[in-house]
Amino acid sequence: MLGYAYGATRHGADVQLIRVQADVGPGFPRFTMVGLPDSSVSEAKARVRSAFHHAGLPFPKGRITVNLQPAGVKKQGSWLDLAIAVAILRASSALPSQDDPTIFVAELALDGALIPQAGLTAIGLRMREEGWSSLCISADQSLPWPLEEQFRVVRAKHLQDVVAELRHPRPSSERPSRQTAEGRWADGTCFPLVGHRVETRLLAICAAGRHALLLVGSPGVGKTTLADAFVHLLPDLTEDEALEVAAWHEIVNPAYSFTLRPPVRRPHHTASVRTLLGGGRFATPGEVTLAHRGILILDEFLEFSHAALNALREPLDRGSLECMANGKPLVLPASFTLVATTNPCPCGYRGYGDCTCPETEIRRYWSRCPGPVLDRIDIIHHVNREVGQHVDVEPFHVWEKRVSTAAAILARCPRPGESAMTGAGQKALARACERLRASERDRQKIAMIASTIAALEGRDEVLAPDVDEAIIWRNPGFASPVRNAMM
């Protein structure tokens, strides 16, 4: 007799839903599994047999054949244990053989207990994509709330509980409560950047337009504080964006807690190319993918290896990167906002006091970063400390709101940049680019920054003053070690 159940297998963040087909027939007792299972899936035979015994369920005598469909896809991991057990129970008539739209995902312990499996978000997203509505998991697990409220979720501690549920289905348990905005700062709190009026505006521009930023300054000038403050300025992700982020993070961190806040990654400057980009046989996400839709903070930017910095070119350009996993090409998302910090010279005090570094030393220092990577950073800013000045700082929630509004304006603009400019804006851009001998990339960056500045003022039309301010930030004619190193 035949029995069916549905489960899932995962390769990186790529989830495949699997139809488990079991056949129980007369003959010499034998348990065969086909359909490209790897050794971890094949070991399910021992776990399932033992779980039946401890759950007080008779293990079918005779020949058992389990087929995993589609047969051409490699299956790995222990996610399929429960689905295999249910398919065998149905094939041996211990459970009613019905067309059940449930995905079963759990490993079975030898005593029949259901062991939680990491990566449920990716399964939930695939289920939603393919129109499935019901999921059976370990009682110790939960889905992120935007998914949990879309499915009927059956939780069980033991194989016996699953059998009881399938024989006599109970109404679904209570729905999870929706998460409200996650409080970061109480209303009225001041933006915590005393003495950094200019930088406050700069951070707002970069947060709204997701512009890559390099902060240059002497030790103690506040670069790290600015990078930290930037994190708080970014608006919350949408639910779907946050689910996509969670699916990637659960691969490397099974205890990842679902949140609408954008991810923040801060790899150490000794990080290798592999750590930054990820990849490998199992398509492990690297730092650039874990920072997708969030921020990648690179402190001591010029201390990273030349190869590591060079590796940032592709994700900075495309917002994704291609790699090979298990012989197949795979695209990993990597659309992050880069916030990097560095000293201006080896001693750290050029432009801030007594610098004794020779010019050649400074050029060598900056040449650690490949020119094309520096050129892809939208804004390179020398941090000034407005020491002793009383600065009127607007409350944080004002900045937060302004950034959210600007991001929304930019999101609905199909092609921000030059096409959104008024005639005067375009003329100002053309004049400045000619005068400063700006490159085509400078021109594009200036146009994008100008669009963000306009959006921060609540406009989608870019005016000449927006272009003027964008030129100051991009600074294409700036003669500094930074630019010299790029020549």
Ligand SMILES: [Zn+2]
């Ligand atoms: Zn120096």
